[in-house]
Amino acid sequence: MKNNFDLRTVNVTRYITPLREGGSLPALAEADDDFKYVLKFKGAGHGVKALIAELIGGQIAKALKLQLPELVFANLDEAFGRSEGDEEIQDLLQGSQGLNLALHFLSGSITFDPVVTTVDDKLASQIVWLDAYITNVDRTFRNTNMLIWHKELWLIDHGACLYFHHSWNNWEQHAKSPFALIKDHVLLPQASLLKEVDAEYKALLTNEKLEEIVNTIPEEWLVWEDTEETPEALRNVYLQFLQTRLNNSKIFVNQAQNAR
Known part of the structure; x- marks a missing residue:
């Protein structure tokens, strides 16, 4: 059965x-779909934890009908980057052979500036709820x-979310x-409809959807040196985390409302 959250795979x-954004060093690249x-x-x-966060965060945003560039799995061949002159970049490419993650490049886009662009209260509340x-x-x-x-x-850029997986033992x-x-x-001042959005989004994010989302994590991304847990066990913790957090959304919604 097709998963509505399945991603295309392209070859870089x-x-x-x-x-050059922070320490992650993403790149603009072209794939075999041109x-x-x-x-x-x-x-x-x-x-891979940053990629898992990027994937899950993006998939949840998609489930909530928020706009984000198409996510794709991006395969890097072992020969890719051998001619790269920059040693740091060459090391990065060589260390990233296999499956990576990419977002469709929005040519001509500009960075959102809250001084220039006003976001309505509903959309601001939706995005704040997602990020909380x-x-x-x-x-x-x-x-x-x-x-x-x-x-x-x-x-x-959702690679910094779900930071609980950097200290795995305290996920509950x-x-x-x-x-x-x-x-x-940045949008908290406009987020005046968090309670209404909470009710809508809890209805949208069914257990079935959350399960579909975590099932899109590639198994090779769930083989970690710092744990003996199986990929399936790790996948299940992500699912339990998302379900538990959703069931207790009142906690983070109240925090956001009080922070306003």
Whole structure:
């Protein structure tokens, strides 16, 4: 049976230029479908955990009918990047052979600026709710991680969310945390409809949808050196985390409302 959250897989054919953002070093690249993508490497920063966060965060945004560039799995051949002159980039490419993650490149988009663009209360509340749910620390005034493209607001960069997986043993505690960092969210001042959005989104995110989403995590991304857990056990913890957090959404919604 087809999973509504299944992604296409493309083969990267050309490395165009690095996009130096923090420590992750994504790149603009071209694939064999002739489209350009922002490529996120499993050999960078927090490795596959950042890709899993990007994947799950993006898939949940999609389930909630928010705008984000198409996500695709991006395959890097072992020969790719051998002619790259920059040693740091060559090491990154060599360490990222196999399956990576990419977002469709929105050519001509501009970075969202809250001073220039006003977001209505409903959309602001939807995005704040999403980020409180997935514990996304990276949608602030300093780094909005949103784009304006064709006069619409698009969400990007969810690799910093679900940070509980960096200290795996406390996932139950993290699942019920209020997420105090929501106070720094760029759209929090406009998020006046959080209670209404909470009811809508809890109805949208069924257990079946959450299960479909975590089932899109490639098995090779769930083989970690720092744990003896099987890929299936790790996948199940992601699912339990998302279900538990959703069932206790009142905690993070109240935190966000109080932070306003």
